[in-house]
Amino acid sequence: MGATSVLMKENVRKKNTGIEFQENDINVLIEIASRVIAPLWPISTFAARHPWMGLERQSFDQVAAWLKETHDVDIYPSVSMILSAKEKGEIDEAFVKLGLQQWLDSHSFTISRCVLERFCHRALKLEPLPNSLLSSQQLEELVDEYCERNASSSEHRPTQPVSFRIRNQHGERLVNILDYHVIKWCKLYLDESQAGWSMPNRKEGFYSAWRRLVQYDPALSKKQRDRLKGLPNEANKALQEVLFALKVPISEVQTYLEGHLLSLPGWAGMMLWRSKQSSHEQALLTEYLAVRISMEWALVQPYLPLTNQQSENKIATASLIASWLHWVGLxxxxxxxxxxxxxxxxxxxxxxxxxxxxxxxxxxxWEQTQLDRLRRQISSNKCKTKDKKTSLAQFAFCIDVRSEPFRRQLEKEGSFETIGIAGFFGLPIATSRLGSDLSHPSLPVILKPQNTVKEETGQKELQSYLERKQAVHSISNTFKTMKQNVLSSLLLPELSGPWLSLQMVLRSFMPRRTGHLIRNLRESWLRKPNTTLSLHHVHNQEESLPIGFSEEEKVNYARNSLRMMGLLKDFSPLVVFCGHGSQSTNNPYASSLDCGACGGASGGFNARVLATLCNLPEVRQALSSEGITIPENTVFVAAEHNTTVDELHWIYVPDLSDDAQKAFNRIEAILPRVSQNANKKRLAQLAHLQKKLKNPNAVAHEFAEDWSEVRPEWGLARNAAFIIGQRELTQNCDLEGRVFLHNYDWKQDESGDLLASIIAGPGTVTQWINLQYYASTVAPHYYGSGNKVTQTVTAGLGVMQGNASDLLAGLPWQSVMLSDYEAFHSPLRLLIVIQAPKDYVEQLLKNDSIFREKVQNGWVRLASIDSEGRWETW
Structure with a gap:
């Protein structure tokens, strides 16, 4: 970041007109600069987004310092968050003192240790310096005297884009005006569903379409439009030309591009994501920068050349000297x-x-305190290894933190074993619902689907269902078309007003009953027929992915999934694969409450696919030949855990054996109580419900159906750790819904490949989730998405605040904050705890350089527990 490119030094050539890039240099620099942003998926396919994923080769501290220096973005918790955590007892101050001593020991100073400790202890109180001191005449004289003697020793600051350093005659920063224009053009180009008229010449690409239209933009002056008329036809040539016109030094080009990408990281992130989705948009990020910096050149040209900016060195020096006067008593x-x-x-x-x-x-x-308390909680856990043969049923849940409280309540109700596994169940599939021509990747966004699985039914039933579905869609499409048409939109309120008014009143005053009624009416009308799955391979050259599985794939996927959850023997009569989804109304972030890894896809479909595979006789026979013997009376079923109402819904229940039927009946009997207890604990955490609830299930359903509810559930807020080990390690521990849980038995993983797979897949996903919540909490103005109440859904892609903000990439205020002044999510970097011998973890770090880099650079924390219960931190 910001460092001089060696490639640029080698490939620069001089001409009479100045310095130019060779043809590929600008593309290389853009590729390097793009590390400072992260791809942004459309909100309808929401996936956890780690905003610093391209910067992990540098330490967390280095990135924090760079962001603070260049964009005034602080990614450490605020003073108020730290002090609040301290008051709540979440931080043991002994660790603060220990951290200070370690830092002092690692540096060498000529100032006496006792003086330094006095200064540091006062600084660590995080109290602001008095304004009376900072504005005093005496301090000003000391600062003037010091700066005169050290005029040449001021620190070098990275070059910022020109528009960042200029204000117009009204005092407005030109970068804000530039952002306004860029947002407008991004919305026009990227719109997928909302605009009645699409952007002319859009198929030619962003830069070409913009270049044609900007000449008629009334928001620009005639002089500004004239400056843009002569730009080259190609985006990369235009970008080179304006960088040269702005006199950006070769050594600072990368930094310059980074600054522009970070100005609107949401829109730039969407451009980056789009550039990786299709071949005809591969140069989209280059086009974005060409548009943005060309417009910057048009806006700033009257202000060039820049006069020397007033140095901020005096202001910074004043606070440094004042700290010695106030804290040490000089x-x-x-x-x-x-x-x-x-x-x-x-x-x-x-x-x-x-x-x-x-x-x-x-x-x-704070993080060390959390680790210490988790260690003590697990160490005091006296849970003995259960005899799995006596379990009535085995439940495989997603590792999602919201599954942990539900699992605990379920285990209390009887002889049930629960298992943690990534919520896509190891199936790299795209799913296609009945009657849909489109498929949706149903796996973590870091992976690509390998097969498509479709819902199928009889031809007659399908045709009838499609006709009913088309009728519903026709009404919706007609309403949308009328709303966007100039003439019909005048008539629309008269036609739709009575129905929409009635719906508004009912949804506002009886949300639960109204939602239930509307859903029943829709289901009664659609009458979706019973379906089967296209599990058997179908050769179809028109499809981009194979439909169904080959015989070998069926066995491989079933074996790998069972191995991943450690379920290779001692099968119960009933095995339940539980996907998870959510339920909310009028919520642009609805998909974010589904699986945080799988692009807004719930895990129920995957659970059904895996259960069906495991019930196939040919799959069982093949597994048996490999030593995985599934008893004849064992039946696999699929369900979905609705995290908003903490209920389990059956989605695939084949014919059951007698033993499986007994287990199923027992589960049916205890599920209402499990939901009641889980909802009681979960709802107590919501800010406006911190009181005893007579009927937690009813309240949960009301939240799910209320279209004015900005916080139907907390989602994955307060996630803090990922434990990879056997369930007995944590079974009696109340982990407060803060821990991802993945089953793992190192004794069944001699090669360490299984552990490596868990770290590379679920480990990466949980880190992304954790850092998205972290970023949205510590820097909500930059990495969050603001207040849900004032959000605007734009271009069918995401949300903005108002009509001209960045495309907001992170989580809304209501997902991380308890109130306007108090955070609910604790911004802690993910702690990964592995139950395995020390040499297993050493081998993992040796073989996985990416994970080793994350640990060493402070993007995740790592601890392990050996078979004797000894802890090791890394």
Whole structure:
């Protein structure tokens, strides 16, 4: 980031007109610069997004310092969050003191240790310096004297884009005006569903379409439009030309591009994502930068060349000197009597031990406290290994943190074993619902589907169902068409007003009953027939992916999924694969409450596919020949855990054996109580429901159906750890819905391949989820998406605040904050705990350089527990 490109130094050639890039240089620099943003998926296929995924080769601390310096974005928890956590007892101050001593021990200073400790202890109180001191005449004189002696020692600051440094005659920063124009053009180009008229010449590409239309943009002055008329036809040539016109030094081009990408990381992230989806848009990010920097050149040209900007060095130096006066008790006379060398040492120390470092020490102490308490909780767990043969049923749940409380309530009700596995159940599939021509990838976005599975039914039933479905869609499409047409939109309120008014009143005052009624009416009208799945391979050259599975694939997927959950023997009569989904009304973030990994896809379809595969006689026979013997009376079924109402819904129940039927009846009897208890615990955490509830299930359903509810559930807020080990390790622990749980038995993984697979797949996904919640909490103005109440869904892609903001990539305020002033989510980096011998973890770190880099650079934390219960941190 911002470093001089070696490639650029080698491939620069001079001409009479100045310095130019060779043909491929600009594309290489854009590729490198794009690491500072992350791809942004459309909100309808919401997936957890780690905003710093391209920067993990640098340490968390380095990225934090760079973002603060270049964009004033602080990715450490705020002072108020730290102090609130301290008051709640979430931070053991002994770890703060230990962190300070370790930092001091790792550095060498000429200032005496006792003086440094006094300074640091006061700094760690995170109290602001008094305004009376900062504005005093005495301090100003000390600062002037110091700066005169050290005029040439000011720190180098990275080059910012020109528009960041200019204000117009009204005092408005030109970058804000530039952002306004860029947002407008991005919305026009990327719109997929909302605009009545699409952008002219859109098929020619973003840059070409913009270049043609911008000449008629009334929001620009005639002079600004004239400047843009002569731009080259190709985006990369235009980008080179305007960078040269702006006199951006070769060594600063990468930094310059990074600055522009970070100005609107949401829209830039969407362009990056689109560029990776299709071959005809591969250069979309280049086109985006060409449009943006060309417009910057048109806006800033009257202000060039820039005059020297006023240095901020004095303001920064004033706070550094003031900190010594206020925290250590130096008088102005004592400061003046210090030699210039000594003053420099004091200032340099204060600059290094700044607020950012203080917050780093506090964050690490917070994380260490959480680790220590989890260690003590697990170490005191006296759960004995269950005899799995006596289990009535086995339930495989998604590792999602919301599954943990439900699993605990289920285990309390009888001899039930619960298992944690990634919610797509290891099936790399795209799913196609009955009557749909489109398929949806139903797996983590870091993977690509290998097969398509479709819902099927008889031809007669399908035709009848499609006719009913088409009738519903026709009404919806007619309404949308009338709304977007100039003339029909005038008539629409008269036609739709009575129905929509009645619906509004009923949904507002009786949300649960109304939602239930509307859903029943829709289901009664559609009457979806019973379906089967296209599991058997069908050769179809028109499809991009194979439909169904080959015989070998059926066995491989079943074996690998069972192995991943450690279910290779001691099968219960009933095995339940539980996907998970959610339920909410009028919620643009509805898909974010489904599987956080699978692009907004619920896991029920995958659960049904796997259960059906495991019930196939040919699959069982093949598994038996490999030593995985499934008893004849064992039946696999599929269900879905609705996390908004904490209910389990059956979605595939074949004919059951007598033993499986007994287990099924027992489960049916206890599920209402499990839901009631789980909802009671979960709803108590919601800010406006911290009271005793007579009927938690009814309240949960009301939240799910209420179209004014901004927080139907907390989602994955407060996630903090990922435990990879046997269920007995945590079974009696109340983990408060904060921990991802994945089953793992190192004794069945001699090669360590299974552990490596868990880390590479679910480990990556949980880290992405964790850091998205982290970023949306510590920097909501930059990485979050603001208040749900004031959001605008735009272009069918995502949300904005108002009609001209960045495309907001993160989570809304209501997903992470308890109130306007108090965070609900604790911004802690993910702690991964592996139950395995030390040498297993060492082998993992040795073989997986990407994971090793994440641990070493502070993007995740790692601990392990061996067979003797000894903990090791890495």
């Amino acid at each position: 008088t102005t006379e004592e400061w003046s009597q210090l030699s210039s060398v000594k003053q420099n040492e004091y200032v340099m120390f204060a600059r290094s031990f700044d607020e950012k470092l203080c917050k780093k020490i506090w964050l690490e102490a």
